[in-house]
Amino acid sequence: MTIYSHSRISAFEQCPLKFKFRYIDKLTPEIECTIEAYLGEKVHETLEWLYLKILEKRNLQLEDAIEYYAKSWKRDFKEEIKIVNTNLTFEYYFDKGIKFLIDYFIKNYPFLDNTIAIEHQVTIDLNNDGKYMLQGYIDRLVHNNESNIFEIHDYKTGSIKTQEELNKDRQLALYSIGIRKEFNASDVHLIWHFLDFNQKMISKRTEEQLESLKQDIINLINKIESTTIYPASPSPLCKWCEFGKYCEQTKAFTN
Numbered sequence: 569m570t571i572y573s574h575s576r577i578s579a580f581e582q583c584p585l586k587f588k589f590r591y592i593d594k595l596t597p598e599i600e601c602t603i604e605a606y607l608g609e610k611v612h613e614t615l616e617w618l619y620l621k622i623l624e625k626r627n628l629q630l631e632d633a634i635e636y637y638a639k640s641w642k643r644d645f646k647e648e649i650k651i652v653n654t655n656l657t658f659e660y661y662f663d664k665g666i667k668f669l670i671d672y673f674i675k676n677y678p679f680l681d682n683t684i685a686i687e688h689q690v691t692i693d694l695n696n697d698g699k700y701m702l703q704g705y706i707d708r709l710v711h712n713n714e715s716n717i718f719e720i721h722d723y724k725t726g727s728i729k730t731q732e733e734l735n736k737d738r739q740l741a742l743y744s745i746g747i748r749k750e751f752n753a754s755d756v757h758l759i760w761h762f763l764d765f766n767q768k769m770i771s772k773r774t775e776e777q778l779e780s781l782k783q784d785i786i787n788l789i790n791k792i793e794s795t796t797i798y799p800a801s802p803s804p805l806c807k808w809c810e811f812g813k814y815c816e817q818t819k820a821f822t823n
């Protein structure tokens with residue numbers, strides 16, 4: 569039985585051929601990592617480290633977080649990391665990460681929102697019969713002791729979304745199903761930190777909306793599992809496709 573992730577389902581929706589290359593043929597990606605992905609990874613890693621220290625009751629300063637980020641960036645950096653927008657440099661992205669951390673630190677210090685878990689694994693049994701399983705990781709989980717509200721926090725290093733888009737976003741809504749069950753929680757807030765815009769945005773879901781979402785995802789999984797033909801679905805996202813060299817369609821969007 570396949571345990572699905574939100575990214576696996578999204579890959580199928582975005583481009584069935586890419587889904588096939590990645591999950592069925594298991595081809596080796598041409599691009600190991602884009603600079604956007606590397607920046608996202610290093611900022612996430614630094615915030616994870618920061619909150620782990622806070623859970624250990626360590627009193628950290630902004631300089632500690634910047635130092636951790638810079639060391640980690642340097643340690644794992646490879647020249648093969650791809651810059652899609654060739655007008656920009658590695659230094660530009662490195663500096664962007666510093667700015668994200670400075671803004672986040674100033675906005676959230678002294679981090680007293682009662683974080684209870686970092687990179688929390690959540691498993692969702694969509695039909696309560698073990699047939700449709702989904703798994704994911706929550707960047708940070710908070711429990712407000714006074715209001716008894718759980719908060720799922722997600723860091724975004726890319727573009728911002730509208731409130732309307734967030735109200736329809738599936739990923740954190742799916743994770744909230746797992747958190748409701750795991751903690752017997754009745755109120756779960758979905759919270760995004762759009763780091764490039766220094767903006768925090770919140771959305772909520774009703775039980776009816778979550779039931780409907782579960783059914784949508786079950787239908788999608790059924791569709792994925794009954795698919796035998798995987799057409800290419802070219803779009804501007806082809807520029808970032810790590811399987812471009814295997815795909816004829818990529819040329820239309822990469823010149």
Ligand code: SF4
Binds near residue numbers: 812
């Ligand atoms: S290059 Fe575009 S069309 Fe081809 S597999 Fe990747 S996303 Fe799909």
